Structure formats: C-alpha cells, structure tokens
Amino acid sequence: MQSSQTASGTVKKALLVLDQVASFERPVRFHELLDGSPYPKGTLYRMLQTLRSEGMLSYDEMMQTYSLGIRLVRLAHTAWTQSSLAPVARPILDALSKSLGETIHLAQLDNAQVLYVDKRNAKSAIEMFSQAGKVGPAYCTGVGKAMLAFLPENELSRALELQSYHRFTPHTLGTEQELSAELENIRSRGYAFDREEHEPGIICIAMPILTQAKQVIGAISVTSTTSRTSLDQLETLAPKMQDAASDIARTAEHWRFPVEQKTKEPLEN
Known part of the structure; x- marks a missing residue:
C-alpha cells in the first residue's frame, strides 16, 4: 500500500501541474509546461497522462494541447455552490x-x-x-x-x-x-x-x-x-x-x- 507521505507527495505534484495548466488561461503545449516545471520530463508526462485519464485534464490531439478537464469543472462548480x-x-x-x-x-x-x-x-x-x-x-x-x-x-x-x-x-x-x-x-x-x-x-x-x-x-x-x-x-x-x-x-x-x-x-x- 502506498505510504501516506508518498501519496501526499503525489497529490501535491498533481495539484501543482493543474495550477500550472490553469495559469496559462488557454490550451497549453507540453514544452510550455516543461519549461516552467520543477519536474523532469518523464515525471511531468506521467502526471499529465494520469490527470488526463481521470478527467482532470483534456487533450486536443490535433493541436497537441492540454486544458482543464470537465471533471475539474464539475468539482469547481460544486465548490462554488457549497463553499x-x-x-x-x-x-x-x-x-x-x-x-x-x-x-x-x-x-x-x-x-x-x-x-x-x-x-x-x-x-x-x-x-x-x-x-x-x-x-x-x-x-x-x-x-x-x-x-x-x-x-x-x-x-x-x-x-x-x-x-x-x-x-x-x-x-x-x-x-x-x-x-x-x-x-x-x-x-x-x-x-x-x-x-x-x-x-x-x-x-x-x-x-x-x-x-x-x-x-x-x-x-x-x-x-x-x-x-x-x-x-x-x-x-x-x-x-x-x-x-x-x-x-x-x-x-x-x-x-x-x-x-x-x-x-x-x-x-x-
């Protein structure tokens, strides 16, 4: 089972990547994220793919860009109404x-x-x-x-x-x-x-x-x-x-x- 410390570190990395994608306020390419990321290329790529598979990010195959996903929009709407x-x-x-x-x-x-x-x-x-x-x-x-x-x-x-x-x-x-x-x-x-x-x-x-x-x-x-x-x-x-x-x-x-x-x-x- 994944230790609580490791899990916490993974969550923090995921949140940082989401914050970074959101900061562009537009669809963003991988190399743009890599330029400002504290993570190595392989780590950043794996984080992006995980977030994409969980619906937290979406990916445009034609434009090769990442943007915030619909699941994140649903969570944001719920937070807005409840909190x-x-x-x-x-x-x-x-x-x-x-x-x-x-x-x-x-x-x-x-x-x-x-x-x-x-x-x-x-x-x-x-x-x-x-x-x-x-x-x-x-x-x-x-x-x-x-x-x-x-x-x-x-x-x-x-x-x-x-x-x-x-x-x-x-x-x-x-x-x-x-x-x-x-x-x-x-x-x-x-x-x-x-x-x-x-x-x-x-x-x-x-x-x-x-x-x-x-x-x-x-x-x-x-x-x-x-x-x-x-x-x-x-x-x-x-x-x-x-x-x-x-x-x-x-x-x-x-x-x-x-x-x-x-x-x-x-x-x-």
Whole structure:
C-alpha cells in the first residue's frame, strides 16, 4: 500500500501541474509546461497522462494541447455552490449593483490571497485585473486589506508572512510595517481603500463581511477609476456597502463554510 507521505507527495505534484495548466488561461503545449516545471520530463508526462485519464485534464490531439478537464469543472462548480459566498450573496449584489451602477466585487481569502468569487460590472465597463475565479494579492487590494484587518492575531501574523510586497505601482504598500499601519487605520474606520495600489487608475472602497462573532467570511468592494470619480466620492457609499455586507453576513450565518483546521485529523488505522 502506498505510504501516506508518498501519496501526499503525489497529490501535491498533481495539484501543482493543474495550477500550472490553469495559469496559462488557454490550451497549453507540453514544452510550455516543461519549461516552467520543477519536474523532469518523464515525471511531468506521467502526471499529465494520469490527470488526463481521470478527467482532470483534456487533450486536443490535433493541436497537441492540454486544458482543464470537465471533471475539474464539475468539482469547481460544486465548490462554488457549497463553499463560496457567491450563491448566498447574489441577490444582495444584484441590488447593490443596480443601486450604484458601479463595479461590485465579492471576495474571500484563499491561503492569504484574494479569491474573487463574484463580480457585477459597472454600467460603463472598466478594464481591470479582477474577474470571478481569479486570485489576487491581499496586501494591495481593497478587499484583501479589508479582510486582513479583521483577522484574529494568529491568522493575521501568518497571512502577513505570506504576502509578497511587490510594488505594482508607486502607491503599493511595500513592507509589512506599512501594511500593518494601514490595517490599523482600517480597523478604526471600518472599511478599506485601494489607492491605485494594484493597478494604475483603479480605486475602490471595500467593506469586510463579518459574522455576529466577528469572523471574517469575505468582503465586498465598489471599484471605479480616477478619471470617473474620487476616493472621497466612493467613501459616501460606505453606508450602503455596510448594509449590504451585513445582509450577506446574516444570510450566510447558518451557511456552512470550510474553515482551516486548527489541529491535525487523526490518522486512520
């Protein structure tokens, strides 16, 4: 029987390969994967064939390209409906979007990064990085900072260690000290801003979604551009955003969300 350590290593390799295929956001050839893979050619090929046989990847014989498989799509859809805030928040986001006419984001934390789980476009569309399903940095996005600010101390310490602090723009917070000071301001204010920290010209106000027990389960944001509005104008939307965040939290109060385990599961005999 395969040891638990070997099985764990195999699963990690498979997940890394799936992440790599997904990162291209298009069908990808073997040599492209090999160029960025930590695995030898033979190991990578075997992993791809196993994932393909299990329906996690599909392969186009004519184009000789790999892409994510239908089985993975089914699993992703199930995760979205069972573990994401998106189904719970949908009618509330719809109402907020109709009321404001601006771009609305819904996000959750995923391993100290931001996972965008839903989005409503503005009446006049804005080109930006964030799309539902994409993962972005927490330290330089409004939703990310709004969630980080209200994490328990032990979870926050771990999350801060995992930030990259790459300076995307001249406004990006570049150190843990800068971010910690910003998070303190967010706690006092109750909401966060993105001051062109991730993308030039893109600004937002973001509100954490907190349960009655003050557990962070997500965040929402209203995003615009410096050519259309200002942070002062966005700040006037805070009361409506707070109402929407509270509505989502109440609706989700009895919803089941996956929580990172604090202790290891007992091993089966």
